[in-house]
Amino acid sequence: MSLSLAEWAVLGALASGLLGLAADRYPVPVKFVCFTLLGLSGLGAVLGGGDALLHAVTAVQTLPLGLPWLHWHLRVDPLSGFFLVVIGIVTVAVSLYGPGYVREYEHGRQSTAALYLFTGLFVAAMQLVVIADDAFAFLVAWELMSLSSYFLVAYQHQHAANRRAAFLYLLMAEVGALAILLAFGVLAAFGGGFSFEAMRGAALTPVWASVAFALALFGFGMKAGLAPLHIWLPQAHPAAPSHISALMSGVMLKVAIYGLIRFVFDLLGGPRWDWGLVLLLAGSASALLGVLYALMQHDLKRLLAYHSVENVGIICMGLGLAMIFAGTGHPRLAVLGLVAALYHTLNHALFKGLLFLGAGAVLQRSHEGDLERMGGLIRRMPVTALFFLIGCISISALPPFNGFVSEWLTFQAALQAPALHSGVLRALIPVTAAVLALTGALAAACFVKVYGVAFLGRARSRHVRHAREVDLGMRAGQGLLAALCLVFGVLPTFTVQALEPIAHQLLGRGLPSASVQGWLWLTPVSPQTASYAAPLVLAGMFLFGGVMFALLNARRRTRAVRRTVPWTCGFGPLDARMQYTSTAFTHPIRRIFRPVWEVHEEVEETRDPAQPLRLTGLRYQLHIEDRSWRTLYEPLGRWVTAAARRVGKIQTGSVRTYLAYSLFTLLVLLWLVT
Amino acid sequence: MSWALALMQTALFVAGAPLLAGWIKRVKCRLQNRRAPPVTQPYRDLVRLFRKELLLPEESSWLFRAAPYVIFGAMVLAAAVVPLVALRLPTAEIADVIVLVGFFALARFFQALAGMDIGTAFGGMGASREMTIASLAEPALLMAVFTLAMSAGTTDLSVAIERILGSGLVIRPSFVFAFFGLLLVAIAETGRIPVDNPATHLELTMIHEAMVLEYSGRHLALIEWASQIKFMIYAVLITNIFLPWGIAMGFGAGALALGAAAVTVKLAALAALLAVSETLLAKMRLFSVPQFLGFAYLLCLLGMLSHVILEVGG
Incomplete structure (x- = not known):
C-alpha cells in the first residue's frame, strides 16, 4: 500500500509537470490543476510514507524500466517513509501557497509553463530518490532533481546574477554527483551489483570503506551545504522563486541528508566512530559558520539560505554523535543521536519552508528583498507576520516550539559523552555541544534582527509602507507549516515514538526510555537523567502569563489606553531612518x-x-x-x-x-x- | 500534595524576588554611606507601577503589549522549575536545566523584539547589545551547566543537587572553575555592574534599560518583576548547586522550615557579596564585555576539561 501510494505520488507530480506545458494556452485552469495535482502528490507522499514509517512496512518492487539487465528497484522502508513525509508536508504547503504566488510571474517575461514543468519534475525526482533501491535509479533521480532545480534557479534568467548562481549550482551539483557515483562504484565493485541489496552484502576492507565514506560525505555534503561546500547555497536560493526556495531549502537538502544516512548506516554496513568524529566536526563548523555568515546578510532570502547551512550542520552533529556512539558499542545512545538528527531534519523542513514562504509573501507584496528597506510589516501584513514570528521562534530553538526539542535532544546525546572510553572524545564532544549553544544563541540574535528590522518599527520605503496582506491560499500554506511547528514542538513524545522504526531498521533497537513516564514527559535517556514536559510548558506559559493578564485587565477601564510619542532625546519627530538597521544591529557581533x-x-x-x-x-x-x-x-x-x-x-x-x-x-x- | 507544595514554592519564589532586590539595595546603600530605603521598597515600587496609567508609544504593535506577559510567564515557569526550598518536587521534572536556559532565551527574545517594535534608536540599540551579550553568555552558561551535568550524570536540577549532596563535601576542581564561571555569567545575564547598570539611564551605557525605555504602568511592573525573578533564579542556582546543604529532601514541616531558613541565609550572604563587588567595581565599556565573558567561558571550559581529565580518569 505504502509503495503504491508513493508511486502514485511520483506520477502525480510528473503529471502536474507535464500538464503545466499547456499553461501558455489556458493559464488559469492549468495553474489550478497543476497545483492541485502537486498537492495530491504531496498528500500521497505523506500517507504512503507515514504508513511505512508508523507500521514499519518494508515493500519492494521491480519496475521494467532502465537498463535491460538492471530494472529499476523501488523500495519503501521506515527511513524512506520518513523522508517521503518530510517531502510531502512541504509540497502540500507549497501547493496551497503556489497559485497566489505565481500570479506575479504570469505577466512576466518567462512562460509559466517552464515553471510548472520543472516544479513537477523536481518534486517527482525528490520522491523518486528516496524510494530508489538501486544505484542506477538513485542516480537518475538524483540528476533529474539537480537538473530540474537548476532550471528553476535559472527561471528568471534576465538577471545576470541569477544565471551565475544557477551555473555555480549546476557545477557543484555535478561535481557532487560525480563523487556520489564513485562512492556507489566502490560499493558496487565489492558487492558485485548495482542494487542496494547487493551493496549491503559487500565486504569492504577498512580502507575502501573509508574511501567510500569520504566520497559520499563529499558528494552528499555538497548537496546538503556543509561548510565549506556551501557556497552555491546562498546564491541559488535567493535566485529561485520563493516557493521553490522553500522546496530546495526545506526538502532538497534533506534528500541529501537521506542519501548520507542511507549510504552510511544502511549500505556501508554500520558506521565507524572516526567517521562520526569527522561528521561531528564538519557539522559544528558548518553550524557556527552558517549562523555567523547569516548574521551579516541583509538580503532576507540569502540570510535564510545561510541558516540552512547552519541547520544542516546541526543535523550532521546529531548524525556524527550517532555514528560515534554506534561505532564504540553504545547503540542506545546512538539511537538518541539519530533520533535527534531526524527530528531536526523534520523541524528544519517545517520552519525553513515557513520562513521562505513568508519571505516570498513579503517579496511579492513589497518587491523588497532587502531588510534595510523593510519595516513595520506587522501592521500591513498581520497574518504573515504572526506566522513568520512562529518560524523565527522555532528556528531560534526557543521552547515550546519544535526547533528547541531537536536541539535539546542533540544536547542530551552530547552529554552522554562520559560513557565513552576515549578521553579525547569525552573532552571534544562537550566542546562541540558548547559550539551548538553558541550557534543557538547567535541564531536567536539573528532572528531578532530579521523580525525586528523587517516586521517591527517603521516602514523604511514606500512599497513597504503600502504593502497588503497576501491572499488566502498563501496564508493557508504558511499557516499549515506554522501549526505543525507548534504541534511537533508540544508533542515530542509521539514524534520520537514515530521515529523509532527507523532506529530499529538502522541500529537494531529503539528508544523505549523516551516515553516511560507517559506522553507528557519526554525522557530520552532515563527519567532521572533529563525530562522535558513540553505540553506542561505551553500550559504553564499560558497559565502564568494569562492569569497575570486577566488580573491586570479585569477591571474595565473607562478610558482607552493612551498612545504617546516615544522619547527622542528632545529632538524633533521620529523618522524611519533613526531606527537601528540590520547592519547596525549586528555591529557589535561584527566587531567581536x-x-x-x-x-x-x-x-x-x-x-x-x-x-x-x-x-x-x-x-x-x-x-x-x-x-x-x-x-x-x-x-x-x-x-x-x-x-x-x-x-x-x-x-x-x-x-x-x-x-x-x-x-x-x-x-x-x-x-x-x- | 506535592503539586500543591510545588505551587507554594513557586509563589514563594515569585513573591520573594523583590525582597532580594531590596536587600541588595540596602546593603549597597550602607556600604556607600547612604541612607537606605526599607527592604520592602521594591514592593512599593511595583504596587505604584501597577496602579499607574499605561501609556503606549505611537508605533507599537500587539507584540509590544504581549511581550510583558510572555516574559513574565516564562520567568515564573522558570522559577517553578528551580528547587528553592525542597527537592523532588514534581515541577522540577517539567524542565531540566537546558530548558531553563531556553526560558531565559525566550524571555530575552521577546524583550528584544519589544525594543525593536517602537521604532526608536534606543530600542534597537538595547536589543542589539542585549542579544550580543547574551549570545556570548549563553554558551558559557551552558558550558558550566554541562560540567555539572556530566559530573552529576543528569541535567535534571533536583536530581543533580541530590547527587551532589550525596557525594559529600569534596572540593572538586571542576566545580570551583564552574562556580566562578557561572558567577561571571550571572552578573552579565542579570545586567549587574560591571556589565550593565540597572540604575542608569545614560544613553551610551544602557543595555537592558534601553529596551524597556518606553514601557510604563503595569507592563513596566511586570518586566521589572520578571527581571527580579530572573536575578533570584541565578542566585538560587548558584547557592543551591554549589552549596546545597540544608535544602529539604522530604516534605516534613521541620525539613521545609530548615530549607527555607538555609536558603534565606545563603541568598542574603550571596547578595551581600554582590553588593560589595558592585561597590568596588565600576561599569566597564561595552566592548570590554566580550573579554569578560570570554574569561567566563574559559573558566567554564577549564572546569569541563578538568572534570574530564582529572575526575573521570582512565
Missing part, C-alpha cells in the same frame, strides 16, 4: 568575531575646505564576503584554468595531428585489450 569574515569597511569624509573641522558629507561602505571564496574557490578556479590551458596545448588545429592522436589511442587500447 571580526576574523571570521572578510570585511571591507570604508568611511569617506568630505570636509569644508574653508573650515577643515567641519564635516559636510559622510559616506559609509561595507562589504562582507565569504572567506571560503578567497581561500578555497578562487585558487581552485585558477588552478583548473591553468591546467586547462596546459592541456589545451595539444589542440593544434591540424587534422594530421588529430589523426595521429586517434591512431595512438587505438594502439594503446589494443595493447590494453590483449
